[in-house]
Amino acid sequence: MSLSASSLWSPISGGITAPHGFKASGVRAGFKISDKPDLALLLAPQGSICAGTFTQSLMRASCIDLAIERLRVTNGQIRAVLVNSGHANACTGPRGLLDSLHATKQIASCLGLLPDEVLICSTGLIGAPIPMRKLLDAIEPLASSLSDEGGSAAAQAILTTDLVVKEIALQAEFGGRKVRIGGMAKGSGMIHPNMATMLGYFTCDVGVASDLWQGMIKRVVERSFNVISIDGDTSTNDACLAFNAGDHLENEYLNSLEIGLNIAAQYLAKAIARDGEGAYCLLEVKVVGTQSDVEANQLARSIVGSSLVKTAVHGCDPNWGRIVAAAGRSGVTFNPDNLSIWLGPYQLMKGGQSIEFDHSKVSTYMKKAHQGNYLSTDCVCIRLLVGSGPGAGKAWGCDLSDEYVRINADYTT
Amino acid sequence: MSLSASSLWSPISGGITAPHGFKASGVRAGFKISDKPDLALLLAPQGSICAGTFTQSLMRASCIDLAIERLRVTNGQIRAVLVNSGHANACTGPRGLLDSLHATKQIASCLGLLPDEVLICSTGLIGAPIPMRKLLDAIEPLASSLSDEGGSAAAQAILTTDLVVKEIALQAEFGGRKVRIGGMAKGSGMIHPNMATMLGYFTCDVGVASDLWQGMIKRVVERSFNVISIDGDTSTNDACLAFNAGDHLENEYLNSLEIGLNIAAQYLAKAIARDGEGAYCLLEVKVVGTQSDVEANQLARSIVGSSLVKTAVHGCDPNWGRIVAAAGRSGVTFNPDNLSIWLGPYQLMKGGQSIEFDHSKVSTYMKKAHQGNYLSTDCVCIRLLVGSGPGAGKAWGCDLSDEYVRINADYTT
Numbered sequence: 001m002s003l004s005a006s007s008l009w010s011p012i013s014g015g016i017t018a019p020h021g022f023k024a025s026g027v028r029a030g031f032k033i034s035d036k037p038d039l040a041l042l043l044a045p046q047g048s049i050c051a052g053t054f055t056q057s058l059m060r061a062s063c064i065d066l067a068i069e070r071l072r073v074t075n076g077q078i079r080a081v082l083v084n085s086g087h088a089n090a091c092t093g094p095r096g097l098l099d100s101l102h103a104t105k106q107i108a109s110c111l112g113l114l115p116d117e118v119l120i121c122s123t124g125l126i127g128a129p130i131p132m133r134k135l136l137d138a139i140e141p142l143a144s145s146l147s148d149e150g151g152s153a154a155a156q157a158i159l160t161t162d163l164v165v166k167e168i169a170l171q172a173e174f175g176g177r178k179v180r181i182g183g184m185a186k187g188s189g190m191i192h193p194n195m196a197t198m199l200g201y202f203t204c205d206v207g208v209a210s211d212l213w214q215g216m217i218k219r220v221v222e223r224s225f226n227v228i229s230i231d232g233d234t235s236t237n238d239a240c241l242a243f244n245a246g247d248h249l250e251n252e253y254l255n256s257l258e259i260g261l262n263i264a265a266q267y268l269a270k271a272i273a274r275d276g277e278g279a280y281c282l283l284e285v286k287v288v289g290t291q292s293d294v295e296a297n298q299l300a301r302s303i304v305g306s307s308l309v310k311t312a313v314h315g316c317d318p319n320w321g322r323i324v325a326a327a328g329r330s331g332v333t334f335n336p337d338n339l340s341i342w343l344g345p346y347q348l349m350k351g352g353q354s355i356e357f358d359h360s361k362v363s364t365y366m367k368k369a370h371q372g373n374y375l376s377t378d379c380v381c382i383r384l385l386v387g388s389g390p391g392a393g394k395a396w397g398c399d400l401s402d403e404y405v406r407i408n409a410d411y412t413t
Numbered sequence: 414m415s416l417s418a419s420s421l422w423s424p425i426s427g428g429i430t431a432p433h434g435f436k437a438s439g440v441r442a443g444f445k446i447s448d449k450p451d452l453a454l455l456l457a458p459q460g461s462i463c464a465g466t467f468t469q470s471l472m473r474a475s476c477i478d479l480a481i482e483r484l485r486v487t488n489g490q491i492r493a494v495l496v497n498s499g500h501a502n503a504c505t506g507p508r509g510l511l512d513s514l515h516a517t518k519q520i521a522s523c524l525g526l527l528p529d530e531v532l533i534c535s536t537g538l539i540g541a542p543i544p545m546r547k548l549l550d551a552i553e554p555l556a557s558s559l560s561d562e563g564g565s566a567a568a569q570a571i572l573t574t575d576l577v578v579k580e581i582a583l584q585a586e587f588g589g590r591k592v593r594i595g596g597m598a599k600g601s602g603m604i605h606p607n608m609a610t611m612l613g614y615f616t617c618d619v620g621v622a623s624d625l626w627q628g629m630i631k632r633v634v635e636r637s638f639n640v641i642s643i644d645g646d647t648s649t650n651d652a653c654l655a656f657n658a659g660d661h662l663e664n665e666y667l668n669s670l671e672i673g674l675n676i677a678a679q680y681l682a683k684a685i686a687r688d689g690e691g692a693y694c695l696l697e698v699k700v701v702g703t704q705s706d707v708e709a710n711q712l713a714r715s716i717v718g719s720s721l722v723k724t725a726v727h728g729c730d731p732n733w734g735r736i737v738a739a740a741g742r743s744g745v746t747f748n749p750d751n752l753s754i755w756l757g758p759y760q761l762m763k764g765g766q767s768i769e770f771d772h773s774k775v776s777t778y779m780k781k782a783h784q785g786n787y788l789s790t791d792c793v794c795i796r797l798l799v800g801s802g803p804g805a806g807k808a809w810g811c812d813l814s815d816e817y818v819r820i821n822a823d824y825t826t
Contacts, residue, residue: 059741059749091737091749093766126734127767236738307720308821315822321539324504325649328472336472336504353506354540400720401822402815408721409728409814 009170009260015151016182018169019205021045024150026157029138031086037157040083048245050078051214053221055238061090062097067119076210079117083158087128090236110143155184166271168264174253183264187272202242206249217242224265228273228396229305273396278404281369282379283397289387295332296393302330310400316366320348334386342383422583422673428564429595431582432618434458437563439570442551444499450570453496461658463491464627466634468651474503475510480532489623492530496571500541503649523556568597579684587666596677600685615655619662630655637678641686641809642718686809691817694782695792696810702800708745709806715743723813729779733761747799755796
């Protein structure tokens with residue numbers, strides 16, 4: 001998946017450890033039956049500031065409560081985050097919280113930090129407590145393998161059913177000063193605004209004051225991770241954490257920094273959608289002409305989340321009637337006589353009525369997106385014009401395939 | 414699917430023509446490639462009163478607008494309804510409305526009625542206009558085959574991707590007077606509250622004043638068709654029409670009549686859910702302990718509509734974590750520490766925490782529901798207790814299978 005064009009920011013290698021001073025590692029603790037790494041650690045330099053956004057679900061894991069509490073008591077001065085993959089440690093009662101406390105205390109002790117400076121994020125099966133013996137045994141090798149080249153190892157270790165590693169790093173120069181942003185994320189089921197079974201991490205090697213940083217990250221997440229939907233389900237454990245550390249950036253460059261964060265977050269969000277469970281292609285829905293951006297986003301989400309639209313996209317079938325149905329039930333008011341729909345470059349509907357189009361050409365356009373690999377930029381793009389209002393919005397998702405059903409019909413067994 | 418127990422009402426045969434004075438017919442107009450009937454007609458006796466409920470989608474077919482308008486101008490004195498299956502005639506512009514006007518005019522002329530006394534309901538592919546030549550050619554044979562034993566022929570002719578005919582008739586005796594209720598419906602994709610790609614028809618051979626009848630049907634639909642969800646999508650063409658005709662029923666029996674209508678409508682709603690596209694079983698979610706019934710219904714719908722819950726049900730996998738996730742994102746506030754969950758007779762969660770249960774026994778319980786036929790009463794029942802509030806609610810749906818994807822990846826092609 002290539003990056004959006006930006007004259008400011010250039011892609012570099014290194015993921016979350018590309019920014020100066022950040023270290024990461026990933027090891028195999030043995031949580032999973034496979035031989036893949038499943039425990040990651042990120043260490044931020046002294047003086048770092050962390051901002052977080054978390055699942056809106058009522059049923060949230062205790063690690064989320066712990067993260068929110070520690071961000072509060074430290075005023076964002078978090079130094080490390082541990083990520084275990086395979087066991088969500090949600091709905092595990094007091095034991096779940098005690099395990100999180102224990103794990104972070106051990107990490108703190110190992111790294112010479114205070115327990116309050118360490119967070120833990122868990123992803124995997126809900127109701128499954130963390131196998132603590134395995135975790136505790138892995139802490140020493142995990143800490144000792146921390147490295148400023150460990151970004152990719154960490155990005156690999158946080159995955160569950162994801163097929164590909166999702167990481168990015170960008171670099172820009174502001175007033176002669178090099179600034180780097182790193183990011184990594186995981187999907188890939190139970191993904192829906194707000195957030196997802198989604199973990200996202202960002203690092204940045206310039207300092208930004210805590211309140212400014214929190215506001216910036218909130219806006220960035222709103223335009224990226226909160227725009228994707230794989231299957232309409234939201235997880236108990238979603239979290240996005242963003243660290244900055246270094247001399248403070250001059251105010252005049254804050255907007256440029258936010259542009260870079262947007263590029264990185266949207267890249268990762270689209271990569272999550274493209275790698276949705278069982279997905280063959282990335283689906284993008286763009287809506288313009290509503291009264292507000294909020295309405296446009298709501299309309300786009302209704303379409304990107306429709307099982308009937310998603311199966312039609314899977315079948316490379318330009319069945320615009322399903323797009324119309326999903327738009328009609330979105331709760332957004334518009335004049336049906338003004339509705340126009342495009343699929344890629346092909347217009348399928350104009351002024352509320354179907355128009356002639358070459359079915360096979362549109363189907364070929366859709367097939368092309370299916371042939372992309374997991375990092376392809378190709379997508380099936382649905383565009384709607386619903387009126388002359390100033391609102392614009394978008395949503396990203398994926399097709400719904402037989403494989404989605406098969407993956408999810410047998411996950412715990 | 415057996416009927417709910419009622420000492421008042423007994424099942425009888427005859428479907429919508431079981432009530433005295435109603436005639437129906439179904440013929441093959443040739444709209445579909447298959448050799449199945451695809452055009453139905455229902456004729457109500459003189460003096461009948463009709464009430465209707467319709468799709469809430471903004472993108473509704475012109476036949477829906479026409480029905481609402483004619484119910485208004487005749488004050489519910491509708492005599493006949495024509496149903497064509499295969500072409501939804503939605504998003505077909507002025508031509509769509511002209512075709513509906515033409516078709517109902519021909520029916521009216523054939524039956525000696527006023528055009529305003531005739532409605533048309535269309536179901537099938539959105540954007541596809543009605544092949545009018547075929548429809549007009551079929552009107553004479555359709556009208557001439559009207560019969561007081563034609564209920565099943567009509568119930569067959571309204572189907573699209575449904576696998577089984579859905580009809581019911583009930584009889585009771587009030588003060589020595591026999592009262593009959595008939596019903597028929599079709600599903601089976603794009604089904605979600607409110608309404609569905611759902612057509613439902615009821616007949617009754619006692620008179621009820623128009624305003625009382627409208628209120629009664631609204632409540633009945635709210636507790637039946639508005640409780641089901643197949644895939645979260647709502648159609649452009651949903652309609653439920655209910656006719657009564659005959660000497661007025663004494664007020665003291667109105668509640669008993671409504672009980673009968675509830676039984677009939679809930680039977681048909683569950684039959685639609687059971688026969689959802691690609692479905693192997695009926696899924697019932699019951700919620701108690703919320704602050705209100707509205708909250709309980711909202712929670713139940715969130716769970717019954719979750720793709721991850723539906724695939725777990727398909728896989729006979731008691732993955733309660735997905736139930737928890739769907740409950741957590743429902744928008745209903747409850748104390749997670751009070752959440753208890755049962756799957757059939759087996760408790761999986763108590764006070765917000767997982768408890769020990771025999772995985773294979775629960776899986777066997779779920780498998781049993783899969784083995785039912787399309788008219789089986791077996792269902793996978795998920796029950797939630799979320800607190801001590803007075804609210805109770807439910808939702809019906811079905812599992813999500815590979816077949817759903819296959820059916821819908823290739824519908825228009």
